[in-house]
Amino acid sequence: MTVTPADVVQVAQLARLRIHETALNDVTDRFGRILDMVAELQKVDTAGVEPMSNPHDMEQRLRPDQVTETDERAALQAPAPATENGYFLVPRVID
Amino acid sequence: MTTLDFATAAELATLLDAGSISARELTQDCLARIKAHDQQLNSVITLCEEQALAAADAADQRRAAGAAGPLTGIPLLHKDIFCTNGIRTSCSSKMLDNFVPPYDATVVKKLELAGTVTLGKTNMDEFAMGSSNETSFYGPTRNPWDTDRVPGGSSGGSAAAIAAGFAPLSTGTDTGGSIRQPAALCGITGLKPTYGRVSRLGIIAFASSLDQAGPMTRSVEDAAMMLTAMCGLDLGDSTSADVPVPDFTAGLAGDIKGLRIGIPKQYFSQELNTSVAEKIHAALADLEAEGAVLVDIDLPHTHQGIATYYVIAPAEASANLSRYDGVRFGHRCEDPEDLIDLYERSRSEGFGEEVQRRILVGTYALSAGFYDAYFKKAQQVRRIISEDFKRAFEHCDIIAGPSAPDVAFKLGDKAADPLAMYMEDVYTLSVNLAGLPGMSIPAGLVNGLPVGLQLIGRAFDEQTLLRAGHVFQQRTDHHKNRPVLTGGIA
Numbered sequence: 001m002t003v004t005p006a007d008v009v010q011v012a013q014l015a016r017l018r019i020h021e022t023a024l025n026d027v028t029d030r031f032g033r034i035l036d037m038v039a040e041l042q043k044v045d046t047a048g049v050e051p052m053s054n055p056h057d058m059e060q061r062l063r064p065d066q067v068t069e070t071d072e073r074a075a076l077q078a079p080a081p082a083t084e085n086g087y088f089l090v091p092r093v094i095d
Numbered sequence: 096m097t098t099l100d101f102a103t104a105a106e107l108a109t110l111l112d113a114g115s116i117s118a119r120e121l122t123q124d125c126l127a128r129i130k131a132h133d134q135q136l137n138s139v140i141t142l143c144e145e146q147a148l149a150a151a152d153a154a155d156q157r158r159a160a161g162a163a164g165p166l167t168g169i170p171l172l173h174k175d176i177f178c179t180n181g182i183r184t185s186c187s188s189k190m191l192d193n194f195v196p197p198y199d200a201t202v203v204k205k206l207e208l209a210g211t212v213t214l215g216k217t218n219m220d221e222f223a224m225g226s227s228n229e230t231s232f233y234g235p236t237r238n239p240w241d242t243d244r245v246p247g248g249s250s251g252g253s254a255a256a257i258a259a260g261f262a263p264l265s266t267g268t269d270t271g272g273s274i275r276q277p278a279a280l281c282g283i284t285g286l287k288p289t290y291g292r293v294s295r296l297g298i299i300a301f302a303s304s305l306d307q308a309g310p311m312t313r314s315v316e317d318a319a320m321m322l323t324a325m326c327g328l329d330l331g332d333s334t335s336a337d338v339p340v341p342d343f344t345a346g347l348a349g350d351i352k353g354l355r356i357g358i359p360k361q362y363f364s365q366e367l368n369t370s371v372a373e374k375i376h377a378a379l380a381d382l383e384a385e386g387a388v389l390v391d392i393d394l395p396h397t398h399q400g401i402a403t404y405y406v407i408a409p410a411e412a413s414a415n416l417s418r419y420d421g422v423r424f425g426h427r428c429e430d431p432e433d434l435i436d437l438y439e440r441s442r443s444e445g446f447g448e449e450v451q452r453r454i455l456v457g458t459y460a461l462s463a464g465f466y467d468a469y470f471k472k473a474q475q476v477r478r479i480i481s482e483d484f485k486r487a488f489e490h491c492d493i494i495a496g497p498s499a500p501d502v503a504f505k506l507g508d509k510a511a512d513p514l515a516m517y518m519e520d521v522y523t524l525s526v527n528l529a530g531l532p533g534m535s536i537p538a539g540l541v542n543g544l545p546v547g548l549q550l551i552g553r554a555f556d557e558q559t560l561l562r563a564g565h566v567f568q569q570r571t572d573h574h575k576n577r578p579v580l581t582g583g584i585a
Contacts, residue, residue: 015458017451018439034456037514038402044476051474054304055290055530061333075197081427088422091431
């Protein structure tokens with residue numbers, strides 16, 4: 001299967017990554033070789049096989065609906081690049 | 096104090112109990128050795144000298160008060176993927192170069208409660224994506240057995256530090272072989288527990304259905320001691336298993352007479368170096384001489400494990416790493432034009448090449464139109480691989496083979512070819528896919544470089560692996576081999 005630089009650019013947009021034009025051919029080539037390698041999966045007959053998302057087929061455990069945490073906003077926001085009055089700051093979204 | 100450098104934690108605990116050394120002296124000794132030798136290796140990226148000495152003093156007081164446990168006062172290093180309250184936790188990425196977590200990982204807390212002394216944080220492949228430690232933002236770690244060679248990865252800093260005598264214990268994480276392969280390449284003991292055995296809370300996530308933390312040590316006995324302290328149900332991790340935690344040290348006693356060891360022919364295929372194969376066969380003969388019975392088994396989808404892993408792990412990683420957006424924590428680009436610019440530039444500047452590659456592959460595998468052909472298909476093959484193991488365990492109690500296809504390779508040899516690098520983990524990836532425990536223990540040297548024997552167990556049966564490994568280490572001295580470090584003197 002062949003992937004084109006345009007395919008890679010589209011995937012990069014979905015992943016919110018920006019690939020330098022100078023690197024695009026190399027990135028496409030390596031990306032394509034990985035896809036060729038994983039194409040080996042298609043040789044395995046998986047008809048009727050249930051997909052496995054957890055190796056022990058565990059069910060999601062739910063906790064009782066009780067308050068267990070105290071207010072740690074200041075500590076949790078300390079590593080943020082920009083905050084004000086307890087909010088995370090980002091560039092203006094709506095003019 | 097030079098004899099302390101390569102002592103096991105169990106040996107050091109005896110000295111601490113006898114009062115012939117204090118935790119402070121031991122900590123000072125380790126810190127001095129790191130300072131003298133780590134310039135060559137680059138295995139420790141953050142040293143916590145003050146905190147370590149304070150913890151050592153607390154350990155000495157605890158021992159004086161008669162409240163010491165088996166790990167009290169034992170120095171330890173954490174892979175820089177474990178969140179440490181107030182201590183920078185970078186995952187060896189520019190993205191988290193400035194990240195100081197406001198909380199401790201459960202593993203960090205548990206080991207602290209046991210009284211260990213945290214010396215610092217170890218280098219690793221960026222976000223644990225790599226098998227050579229060459230993808231670290233802080234530069235590669237070098238193998239103490241030959242500094243032109245890689246230590247393996249992603250827990251390569253931890254493995255190199257233990258092998259170099261910097262500390263007796265380190266934590267590691269293993270998503271596809273990241274404890275076992277560097278343990279093999281550096282000649283130490285490394286155990287990846289069963290998925291769910293050790294809490295993932297506070298471990299920076301790579302692939303959440305595969306990630307497990309485990310001990311990296313100089314002996315199986317130490318691994319048993321450390322694992323006992325690390326594991327247990329944690330309600331903060333919804334995949335943490337509610338199973339009893341045995342005293343793995345007490346369970347080391349006994350022999351392996353009649354233990355059936357399965358030998359998968361796929362683990363001795365053409366990519367295995369023939370000299371490595373000889374060491375593995377010799378190790379198997381040792382286990383046989385101790386009364387184990389070798390049984391041929393079949394793991395027919397071993398090779399498809401690579402393709403399966405390189406869909407599932409990147410897919411889960413692409414989801415996990417979407418949190419790094421330049422808003423809440425981590426790297427933020429300068430002067431973003433708008434929100435999309437903020438996201439794209441922060442991520443492209445903050446992530447290295449291999450991490451970006453895996454995010455791309457994972458995003459692709461999860462995207463509309465490709466989900467069924469890639470992600471769902473890989474999850475189906477994952478079940479087939481898991482069932483291969485179940486079938487094999489009808490005929491054997493543990494499985495044995497090599498941990499890696501070759502000894503440590505030279506820096507740069509595989510860096511340009513991701514697929515060659517991915518082959519490093521051909522014998523370890525399937526174990527994560529099936530969620531089983533796996534351990535690498537030293538099995539001798541080839542051209543002066545360590546070889547690792549891998550033992551794989553049934554889910555939640557770390558004990559049998561540990562007992563077999565302990566019997567092996569009582570019979571052989573491979574785990575006592577140590578590299579000769581040049582440079583300064585500790």
